Amino acid sequence: MVGKVRRLLGMVAAVTAAAVLGFGTAAPAEASRAGRAAPKPPPAGVDITGDGLTEPLRLRADSHPAHVLAVIDQVNWFGRTGAASGPKPADLGPKYTIVVLAGDAPKQTFDLYPLAKGGPRAFRPAKQPDSRKTSAGWFLGRLNMSETLRTAGVPLERQFDTVSGGVGGGERVIPEDSLNPGRDIDAAISELQRLLLLNAGVLLVITAGLAGIALLIRRRTR
Known part of the structure; x- marks a missing residue:
């Protein structure tokens, strides 16, 4: 056992x-x-071509992470469908085409118009580099599109009407001289002085009139 x-x-x-x-x-x-x-996924990148660029502007996440993220942020919020038509060609201004990459492989492309009349515009072509199915459409762009592209290296004039957002921040919209409190106080005092002088003149006229009426009544009652 x-x-x-x-x-x-x-x-x-x-x-x-x-x-x-x-x-x-x-x-x-x-x-x-x-x-x-x-x-490990390949690093992201962006290629930019367009007006004033003699050769593509190549930005990569390992060397320009802030600029790559800022440029991608201009287009990564678009919906599946956009407007069927955009502004008139004469109102679009300079055009810049961006290609979003994963490593060396292009994935998406967009046409940006940062100086379009009525605000920045973006166009997404139906034909995309990675053969994904999408529809062509126009979209309203972010207000800081011009400053984002300029800071990334695109030859654009600095825009002083940008309020906030994007690389480069914003600028004061109200002129500096309109924020002078001393000038406003002086103007208010001048208005007050004119009002006081006008009131004094009215009182003087009324007093003179009353004195004249009293004198006339006194003469008639004698």
């Missing part, structure tokens, strides 16, 4: 050891396969 128990315990120990060894060798293999199946 004791011998049977010992043989049974030995068989259980052998099976347990084999299972542990099998699990120990399988886990690294699975981890290795998982590591090969999830490679």
Whole structure:
């Protein structure tokens, strides 16, 4: 009886050891396969071409991360459908085409018009570099589109009517001389002085009139 128990315990120990060894060798293999199946994604980038650029402006996330994110932020919020038509060609102004890349592979392209009349505009062509299915459409652009492109290297004049947002921030919209409190106080005092002089003149005329009436009544009652 004791011998049977010992043989049974030995068989259980052998099976347990084999299972542990099998699990120990399988886990690294699975981890290795998982590591090969999830490679590091390629860095993002943006290529910009358009008016005033003699060669494409190539921005990459590893060297210009802030500029890449700012430019992509101009187009990454568009919906699936846009307006069927945009402004008149004469009202669009300079055109800049941006291509969004993943590594060296182009993924999306957009046409930006930062100086369009009525505000910046963007156009998404139906034909995209990665052959994705999308519809052509026009979109209203962000107000800081011009400043974002300018800061990224596009030859655009600085815009002083930008309120906020984007790389480069914004500028004061109200002229500095209109915020002078001393000038406003002086103007208010001048108005008050003119009002006081006018009131004094009216009182003087009324007093003279009353004096004249009193004199006339006194003469008639004698």
